[in-house]
Amino acid sequence: MQTEKVRIDEVLEKEYKLTSWDHDIFHKVMEHWDGIAKPLDGMGQFEPMLAKIGAIQKTLEPRFDMGRLLVFCADNGVVAEGISQSPQEVTATCAKNIAAGQTAVGRMASLAGCQIRVYDVGINTRETLCNVIDEKVAHGTRDFYKEPAMDETQMRQALQCGLDAVYACKCDNLDYVCIGEMGIGNTTTSSAVAAALLQKKAEEVTGRGAGLDDVKLQKKIRVIQETIERCDLYQASATEVLAKVGGFDIAAMAGACMGAAIYEIPLILDGLISMVAALAAERLLPGSKDFLIASHASREPATIALIKELALAPVIYADMALGEGTGAMMLLPMLAMAKAVYDETNSFSDAGVETYHRYGDKI
Numbered sequence: 001m002q003t004e005k006v007r008i009d010e011v012l013e014k015e016y017k018l019t020s021w022d023h024d025i026f027h028k029v030m031e032h033w034d035g036i037a038k039p040l041d042g043m044g045q046f047e048p049m050l051a052k053i054g055a056i057q058k059t060l061e062p063r064f065d066m067g068r069l070l071v072f073c074a075d076n077g078v079v080a081e082g083i084s085q086s087p088q089e090v091t092a093t094c095a096k097n098i099a100a101g102q103t104a105v106g107r108m109a110s111l112a113g114c115q116i117r118v119y120d121v122g123i124n125t126r127e128t129l130c131n132v133i134d135e136k137v138a139h140g141t142r143d144f145y146k147e148p149a150m151d152e153t154q155m156r157q158a159l160q161c162g163l164d165a166v167y168a169c170k171c172d173n174l175d176y177v178c179i180g181e182m183g184i185g186n187t188t189t190s191s192a193v194a195a196a197l198l199q200k201k202a203e204e205v206t207g208r209g210a211g212l213d214d215v216k217l218q219k220k221i222r223v224i225q226e227t228i229e230r231c232d233l234y235q236a237s238a239t240e241v242l243a244k245v246g247g248f249d250i251a252a253m254a255g256a257c258m259g260a261a262i263y264e265i266p267l268i269l270d271g272l273i274s275m276v277a278a279l280a281a282e283r284l285l286p287g288s289k290d291f292l293i294a295s296h297a298s299r300e301p302a303t304i305a306l307i308k309e310l311a312l313a314p315v316i317y318a319d320m321a322l323g324e325g326t327g328a329m330m331l332l333p334m335l336a337m338a339k340a341v342y343d344e345t346n347s348f349s350d351a352g353v354e355t356y357h358r359y360g361d362k363i
Contacts, residue, residue, distance in 0.1 A: 005167050006262050008160045008255065011285055012239065018261050018287040026055040029062070029342075036345045040356050045315045046338035049293060053176070053335075056266045056291055061343070063175040064335055068115040069105070069325045070165045070177060070256055071098055073132070074122030074158075074248035075140030076185035077149065083220040084185045085210050088140065092125040094182045094324075099131035104322060105180060108329035114178065116325075121161050122183075122248035135161040137248050144192065144245045145223050148231075151243065158248040159284075162255025163262070170263040178268040178332075179256050179277070180325020181249040187300065190276040192224045192245035194302040196233035197279055198309060201225065205302035207321075238283035246280070253277030258284065260291040267291060268328040271298030271320065275306040282310065296320055296327035 010016060029051035034040060041047060054062040073095040075088045097103045099118040101110060109116050118132045124140035137157045141149035150158075162179075169177045187209035194205045202225035208217055224245075228234065231244050242251055254277040260267035262285075269278055269292055281288040289310045296316035297303050307314065315334065320327055349355075 006163060008156050008163055011258060011262070012156070016262070016285060018285070019264065020287070021052070021055040021264070021290060022058050023055065025058060025060060026051045028060055029054045032060070033342065035347050035355070036341070037347060037350070037353050038345065040358065043338055043341060045313050046334070049313070049315070050335070050338055050342055053266045053293065056264060057175065062339060064332065064339060066174050067176040067178060067332070068117055068169050068174055069109055069180055069328065070162070071105070071116060071118045071180045071182060071325055072121050072162065072249040072252040073118060073182040075124040075183055076189050076247050077141045077143035078145055078188050078223065079185040080143045081145050081219065081223050083188050083212070083216060083223055085212060085216070086184050088124050088184050091182060091184050092123050092127060092129060095120060095123060095132050096129050098182060098324060099129065103324060105324040105326045105329055108326055112329050112332040114329060114332060117165065119161060119165065119252065121158050121252045141247055144189070145227055148244045149189070149246055150248065152239065154248070155239065155243045155246070155251050158251035159255035159258070162252040162257070163259040165252075166256050166259030166263055166265065166267070170265055174265070176266045176268060177256065177260060178270070178325050178328035179253050179274050180270045180323060180328065181253060181273050182324055183247055183249045186247050186249055186273055188220055188224065189245060189247040190250060190273040191300075191302060192227065193241055193250060193280060194276050194306060195224060196228055196236065196241045196245065197238065197283060198302070198305050199234050200305065202228065205305065207300040238280050242280055249273070250277045250280065254280040254284065257281035257292060258288050261285060261288040264291070266293055268293045268295055268331060269312075270325050270327045271296060271323060272300040272303055272306070273323065275303065275310065275312075278310055279306060295331035298327070
């Protein structure tokens with residue numbers, strides 16, 4: 001297990017070797033599930049999800065007692081193209097409110113018993129934001145329709161922020177990490193990154209975000225597609241794609257996803273934007289996805305393709321599109337209930353019921 005802080009340069013410039021999670025523990029947890037007095041696989045995707053978390057934590061008793069939601073906030077220069085319903089000033093306001101626990105995710109995190117840490121990785125403000133951790137790379141990215149969103153140095157700085165945030169969670173002996181984001185225009189940046197990395201047309205992966213009308217949606221699609229073609233992003237590396245059309249929030253979340261794999265801690269994703277970050281992380285550090293847990297399937301069009309590409313299995317299909325980490329918070333009580341079933345339900349012998357057997361066996 002990695003115990004020293006890792007620099008992003010080590011990850012990007014060398015063949016960094018990840019340690020796989022414990023497959024023996026995974027199978028033992030699954031065997032325990034099969035011994036509980038219930039139909040085989042009766043808890044559905046929650047059974048392998050708990051087994052995966054236990055395997056990452058290297059324990060037969062998966063833990064959810066202490067965790068932290070990392071919310072990365074940044075502005076995006078592409079809003080200058082009129083592809084957003086809200087002005088950039090909203091990002092700073094929302095970041096302050098998230099840090100104060102006054103938004104939807106704050107209420108949910110309080111109920112779930114999860115800490116929140118809010119990071120300014122690129123909010124376009126000079127205001128000191130109360131309880132927001134200042135990791136500002138710049139005052140927002142540049143307008144990617146006119147020039148690269150960021151340079152490579154800035155991209156690495158944002159990646160390092162996410163990597164370090166997860167390292168802090170590991171040092172604090174937390175059981176899990178969740179990620180979320182806030183940034184006006186970031187469904188445009190995430191759709192652009194998704195389109196390039198998945199090699200899909202912009203119209204296949206671009207949605208209405210916070211609620212664009214038809215005219216603005218078509219402009220959003222055009223801005224993304226024209227930029228991809230002009231910059232030849234279908235042939236570009238993940239680092240080039242992130243720098244050309246990404247956001248500081250996406251890069252920070254990608255760093256966090258890599259950090260989960262490096263520091264061996266389960267990380268729960270939110271919706272579209274965190275899944276795009278997860279895909280970028282997997283391209284930058286293959287094997288990162290094995291340490292990620294999907295919470296929900298966002299209603300944004302790219303979601304299903306991302307789930308398939310990352311081989312993830314979200315358990316919430318509720319047409320959500322709020323962001324901030326709300327999907328991850330929604331999953332936490334469900335995991336706690338699944339864990340209670342895993343820990344406290346009678347075995348077949350205790351219940352006086354004949355053990356069920358796998359297909360092909362005698363029942």
